Amino acid sequence: MDLQALWLTLRLAAVTTAILLLLAIPLAFWIVSTRSRLRPVVEAVTTLPILLPPTVLGFYLLVLLGQRTAFGRGIAHLLGHPLAFSFEGLVVGSAIYSIPFAVQPLTAGFHSVDASLIEQARLLGAGRFRILREILLPLSARSVLAAAALCFTHTIGEFGVVLMVGGDIPGATRTLSIAIYDQVQDFSYAQANHTSLVLLAFSLAALILLYASRPRNGAAHA
Amino acid sequence: MPDVQIRHQQGHFTLDADFSLGSRCTVLFGPSGSGKSTILRILAGLIAPQQGRVTLAGRTLLNTDQRIAVPPGRRSIGYVTQQAGLFPHLTARENVAFGIRHLEREARDRRVLEMLRLFGAESLTHRRTPQLSGGERQRVALARAVAPAPDLLLLDEPLAALDDASSQDILSRLLALPTRVLYVSHDLAEIWRIPADVVFLEHGRVTATGPLQHVLASHRERLLHQLAI
Missing domain, CATH: 3.40.50.300 (P-loop containing nucleotide triphosphate hydrolases)
Incomplete structure (x- = not known):
């Protein structure tokens, strides 16, 4: 077992999940509450990574974050090193790749809150931030948990984007999924099996946690 | 006019x-x-x-x-409908207090109790919406709407x-x-x-x-x- 890759993967998943929740909560709130004509465009852009091949997304990110673009050079100047082939670059790539898994459950959760409750909160003087904090988030707690669990497991299992943006640098960008690829390339099937089982266990545990948080069928209709 | x-x-x-x-x-x-x-x-x-x-x-x-x-x-303006529209994750007290957040804590607590009493709901203070009957919900909803002393x-x-x-x-x-x-x-x-x-x-x-x-x-x-x- 490549413990360095395991630690890096967990760190990447945790940081990506935290960043995505911070971004996706206000974004989902904007999507459910705006009348802007830009809403379908924003929804399409945030859903795009589901349909886009990871290598395509990874390629464009690699170009964007590299030295060939002004953006990439600007970021490199700010950080003191290029984003591509670094942990920070992996976080950016992972966050973009997993954004639909954060925005979709949150949007569905916010939509499911009874509109009359939002109206009552408005009539009682609550502003947008208070409505989000005190009404929508508590009433969509399961959706927040679902978004976190999906982002975490999706990031843990990433391969294409991670490989394109981060390469395969031990201790810096080599995640568990890349370690499995390396182990298979070296015909170390037993090792690859152990590493794969760890990923499988993480994904299964996250899904069990997710479904355990839902009310049972009987309870939902009680 | x-x-x-x-x-x-x-x-x-x-x-x-x-x-x-x-x-x-x-x-x-x-x-x-x-x-x-x-x-x-x-x-x-x-x-x-x-x-x-x-x-x-x-x-x-x-x-x-x-x-x-x-x-x-x-x-x-206070607004109460047939469905009451109480916040389901809050207690009756928290529901009534929602619209008077600007008051000091003591004054707010006093006002909440006064409003719940006014509609005969003082015994429901710590109950959440799902634990209230239809009539109890309406009493709490009215207390919530009246608490900020609306003009209408x-x-x-x-x-x-x-x-x-x-x-x-x-x-x-x-x-x-x-x-x-x-x-x-x-x-x-x-x-x-x-x-x-x-x-x-x-x-x-x-x-x-x-x-x-x-x-x-x-x-x-x-x-x-x-x-x-």
């Missing part, structure tokens, strides 16, 4: 209503689909009409010609789903309030119990206003038809 002037088109339905609010309670009466709830939602600021003017206690809340539309939270209380058939004893008890507590009330109902038996001027609405138009007896006399046939429905 009437306090409320509204012109609003919603699909095939046209609302064209002018009326004034009484000093205490006014009943907005009419059959289902006559536009009563839409008027309440416009007054609350939840719907923007194509054209309209609303003044309350000398304050302009809406004037489409002058592009004035005070947001719902600044209208000083909009009540959209708030007692429709309650038994006679509960509805009579809540109604008497409501009528004792110093707040101006606009009470919507389509139930002639219910408005009979309310000593207030009536605004009779049919197909989006005000067809009679005044004391109930006066409206009854001028619209006897139509009201009897409503009663039969």
Whole structure:
């Protein structure tokens, strides 16, 4: 077992999940509450990574974050090193790749809150931030948990984007999924099996946690 | 000039209503689909009409010609519907306290208790919405709407789903309030119990206003038809 890759993967998943929740909560709130004509465009852009091949997304990110673009050079100047082939670059790539898994459950959760409750909160003087904090988030707690669990497991299992943006640098960008690829390339099937089982266990545990948080069928209709 | 002037088109339905609010309670009466709830939602600021003017206690809340539309939270209007609309994750006390967050904690707690007492709901303080019966929810919803001391209380058939004893008890507590009330109902038996001027609405138009007896006399046939429905 490549413990360095395991630690890096967990760190990447945790940081990506935290960043995505911070971004996706206000974004989902904007999507459910705006009348802007830009809403379908924003929804399409945030859903795009589901349909886009990871290598395509990874390629464009690699170009964007590299030295060939002004953006990439600007970021490199700010950080003191290029984003591509670094942990920070992996976080950016992972966050973009997993954004639909954060925005979709949150949007569905916010939509499911009874509109009359939002109206009552408005009539009682609550502003947008208070409505989000005190009404929508508590009433969509399961959706927040679902978004976190999906982002975490999706990031843990990433391969294409991670490989394109981060390469395969031990201790810096080599995640568990890349370690499995390396182990298979070296015909170390037993090792690859152990590493794969760890990923499988993480994904299964996250899904069990997710479904355990839902009310049972009987309870939902009680 | 009437306090409320509204012109609003919603699909095939046209609302064209002018009326004034009484000093205490006014009943907005009419059959289902006559536009009563839409008027309440416009007054609350939840719907923007194509054209309209609303003044309350000398304050302009809406004037489409002058592009004035005070947001719902600044209208000083309480709004209670048949569904109560209590926040399900909060206790009765937290629900009532929601609209008076600006008060100091002690004053807020005092006001919450006072309001719950006013509607006979002081024993429900720590109960969450799912643990409340329909009548209890209405009592807490009314306490919540009255707690910020609104200039106007909009009540959209708030007692429709309650038994006679509960509805009579809540109604008497409501009528004792110093707040101006606009009470919507389509139930002639219910408005009979309310000593207030009536605004009779049919197909989006005000067809009679005044004391109930006066409206009854001028619209006897139509009201009897409503009663039969």
